Amino acid sequence: MNGxxxxxxxxxxxxxxxxxxxxxxRRSALGLVMVLPSFFLLLFMIVVPIFTSIQESLKGNxxxxxxxxxxxxxxxxxxxxxxxxxxxxxxxxSIMVLVIAYLLAVFLRFSTGRLAKWIExxxxxxxxxxxxIATYGMINMYGNHGWLARIMLLFTNEPFMRIxxxxxxxxxxxxxxxxxxxxxxxxxxxxxxxxxxxEGAKDVGAGKIQIFIRIILPLSFKSMLVAATxxxxxxxGSFTAPFLIGxxxxxxxxxxxxxxxxxxxxxxIASACAVFMFAICSLVGYFYxxxxxxxxx
Amino acid sequence: MRIISGFKQxxxxxxxxxxxxxxxxxxxxxxxxxxxxxASSKDASATGNGSTEIAFYFSGSQNVQELWxxxxxxxxxxxxxxxxxxxxxxxxxxxxxxxxxIVAAKRAGKDTVDVxxxxxxxxxxxxxxxxxxxxxxxxxxxxPNLSLMNPANMEDVGHKAVPYRSSSVxxxxxxxxxxxxxxxxxxxxxxxxxxxxxxxxxxPSTGGSGSSFVMTTLYKSLPEEAIHSQDESIVQQWxxxxxxxxxxxxxxxxxxxxxKKNQGTLDLxxxxxxxxxxxxxxxxxxxxNKKLLPDTTKLAQIEPAFTGGPGLLAVPTMSxxxxxxxxxxxxxxxxxxxxxxxxxxxxxxxxxxxxxxEELKKKFDNVSVDYRSFNIGELGAIANKRWQSEVxxx
Numbered sequence: 001m002n003g004x005x006x007x008x009x010x011x012x013x014x015x016x017x018x019x020x021x022x023x024x025x026r027r028s029a030l031g032l033v034m035v036l037p038s039f040f041l042l043l044f045m046i047v048v049p050i051f052t053s054i055q056e057s058l059k060g061n062x063x064x065x066x067x068x069x070x071x072x073x074x075x076x077x078x079x080x081x082x083x084x085x086x087x088x089x090x091x092x093x094s095i096m097v098l099v100i101a102y103l104l105a106v107f108l109r110f111s112t113g114r115l116a117k118w119i120e121x122x123x124x125x126x127x128x129x130x131x132x133i134a135t136y137g138m139i140n141m142y143g144n145h146g147w148l149a150r151i152m153l154l155f156t157n158e159p160f161m162r163i164x165x166x167x168x169x170x171x172x173x174x175x176x177x178x179x180x181x182x183x184x185x186x187x188x189x190x191x192x193x194x195x196x197x198x199e200g201a202k203d204v205g206a207g208k209i210q211i212f213i214r215i216i217l218p219l220s221f222k223s224m225l226v227a228a229t230x231x232x233x234x235x236x237g238s239f240t241a242p243f244l245i246g247x248x249x250x251x252x253x254x255x256x257x258x259x260x261x262x263x264x265x266x267x268x269i270a271s272a273c274a275v276f277m278f279a280i281c282s283l284v285g286y287f288y289x290x291x292x293x294x295x296x297x
Numbered sequence: 298m299r300i301i302s303g304f305k306q307x308x309x310x311x312x313x314x315x316x317x318x319x320x321x322x323x324x325x326x327x328x329x330x331x332x333x334x335x336a337s338s339k340d341a342s343a344t345g346n347g348s349t350e351i352a353f354y355f356s357g358s359q360n361v362q363e364l365w366x367x368x369x370x371x372x373x374x375x376x377x378x379x380x381x382x383x384x385x386x387x388x389x390x391x392x393x394x395x396x397x398x399i400v401a402a403k404r405a406g407k408d409t410v411d412v413x414x415x416x417x418x419x420x421x422x423x424x425x426x427x428x429x430x431x432x433x434x435x436x437x438x439x440x441p442n443l444s445l446m447n448p449a450n451m452e453d454v455g456h457k458a459v460p461y462r463s464s465s466v467x468x469x470x471x472x473x474x475x476x477x478x479x480x481x482x483x484x485x486x487x488x489x490x491x492x493x494x495x496x497x498x499x500x501p502s503t504g505g506s507g508s509s510f511v512m513t514t515l516y517k518s519l520p521e522e523a524i525h526s527q528d529e530s531i532v533q534q535w536x537x538x539x540x541x542x543x544x545x546x547x548x549x550x551x552x553x554x555x556x557k558k559n560q561g562t563l564d565l566x567x568x569x570x571x572x573x574x575x576x577x578x579x580x581x582x583x584x585x586n587k588k589l590l591p592d593t594t595k596l597a598q599i600e601p602a603f604t605g606g607p608g609l610l611a612v613p614t615m616s617x618x619x620x621x622x623x624x625x626x627x628x629x630x631x632x633x634x635x636x637x638x639x640x641x642x643x644x645x646x647x648x649x650x651x652x653x654x655e656e657l658k659k660k661f662d663n664v665s666v667d668y669r670s671f672n673i674g675e676l677g678a679i680a681n682k683r684w685q686s687e688v689x690x691x
Binding site for chain 2: 078145249264265
């Protein structure tokens with residue numbers, strides 16, 4: 001658009017110089033300046049590290065180009081079982097988080113009881129508890145000699161099932177860390193559904209299930225997608241809980257990556273691992289961004 | 298609808314930030330090794346009023362930092378000729394850079410370096426010294442208190458450093474459940490098999506006590522010199538050791554759960570989930586003293602001993618303030634300073650127990666100070682890797 005004012009054949013005959021200092025140009029310059037910090041942040045915190053890790057992951061020990069690190073990632077039995085384990089854990093945790101968070105959000109939106117009020121006040125507390133502390137709390141609660149085991153001892157002499165150092169423990173940790181945020185996102189989406197729309201549907205004879213499927217679900221679907229994105233990325237990148245209460249093998253990718261990097265000093269494999277994780281996250285992010293763009297159109 | 302679109306914007310921002318977090322992790326790979334000792338001091342010299350300042354570079358955990366802060370204070374209160382400037386490099390943040398700097402200065406033919414005293418780390422630094430001879434040889438004329446030490450300890454490090462403290466991995470056990478602790482490695486294996494689920498060692502890649510158990514098992518039937526060999530061909534001879542570890546795993550805590558970090562197993566011992574673990578002497582003693590471990594917890598060493606190691610003080614040959622550094626080392630070896638080592642970080646004293654205060658002698662009566670130092674360099678990483686693929690994921 002600026003290009004038009006530059007062409008000399010324009011009837012106004014304005015020269016180039018004053019147009020450069022026009023109000024619009026000044027404003028766009030200001031905008032540019034304001035965008036710069038986040039641009040540099042993006043550049044140095046995201047773009048540059050991505051390229052260095054891609055570069056690092058394609059380098060062998062002799063410094064030459066090689067696909068070996070990626071081959072190792074998918075052929076080494078320990079590594080590939082870790083990858084499968086991580087993906088399995090991510091999918092299962094994410095579905096469980098979303099289902100529970102959605103039910104909780106629906107309950108909070110439509111229930112006027114005292115219970116709903118209390119849950120509304122308390123449900124985001126886990127977000128404010130540091131992950132290390134929460135993880136140790138989990139060990140105390142679900143551990144072999146934990147509170148739950150002691151309570152169970154009152155009823156049965158059967159040995160307590162293994163939760164900590166197991167898949168189940170990681171699942172519980174993921175629920176703890178992710179449900180509050182997902183619930184927050186979903187309940188804000190649900191609270192923006194006007195009561196009038198629901199009442200209107202009721203008036204024309206829609207049942208509860210129909211209202212849910214025709215009105216509530218479509219209106220909160222976008223937020224669900226947003227929540228899913230964050231939950232998947234949060235789970236796949238988790239480290240503290242899996243490190244402290246995860247099984248020794250197979251490991252979650254974050255733990256495996258740390259081990260490759262700082263125990264075995266295999267920078268290339270660790271980088272390949274990071275790139276792989278990034279690829280999964282960008283895939284999830286892609287669906288999210290695409291759906292956002294669709295809406296804008 | 299406004300809220301939704303608000304979240305949309307926020308969502309994008311959060312998406313970007315979380316992407317940033319991921320790539321930060323990835324970015325670590327290329328940034329490691331940049332943490333060089335930029336905390337160098339240009340003015341670690343005479344301070345004008347007749348006193349000398351020595352620059353002391355050390356690294357370690359927070360307890361070590363506190364110990365040195367305390368010793369410096371004691372020392373400077375005692376005399377006013379020498380001041381100590383502590384340069385602390387948290388462990389894992391480029392402690393190697395100090396040594397690299399000393400060696401580089403030597404190779405570049407410089408005649409000074411601004412490191413007057415350096416807490417060396419056992420194997421690699423002493424090997425580097427053999428090649429470039431960067432440390433001063435120490436004797437009793439320079440540091441009279443060396444006479445309080447067991448001469449063999451100075452022999453071990455070729456008189457190039459002072460082992461001023463040590464710690465080792467021991468068996469920590471619950472004496473209420475275990476009346477007679479195993480005395481040898483074979484007895485320990487038998488005990489583990491007889492008491493399934495009551496023994497745990499931590500993932501060797503996450504802490505020295507678990508690593509010590511693994512290495513001691515791997516080198517069980519190998520010749521004594523093997524623990525100082527960095528020759529990769531020895532890796533084949535680990536096979537029986539790994540077979541043993543695999544065999545043991547079904548009788549380990551929860552049929553083969555190896556907690557993370559040294560503290561992971563100590564926690565299990567503390568709440569009674571297991572009865573015996575390998576543990577670092579200093580960690581176990583400190584937690585016993587703070588009542589974090591039950592009073593029934595006792596410590597014992599087996600034969601052959603688990604690994605351990607000394608903390609070493611070395612004086613670079615190019616230091617400009619050697620005399621002052623000797624004087625400080627002499628103070629560190631005095632019984633009063635050694636008592637602080639015992640009391641503050643629960644290390645074993647560098648000088649012989651006979652010179653230590655009576656009440657400390659009584660307190661640590663039953664704790665043996667035997668240990669073996671493994672010096673196998675990069676082989677440790679190979680062992681961890683094999684442990685992960687063969688023992689952890691069997």
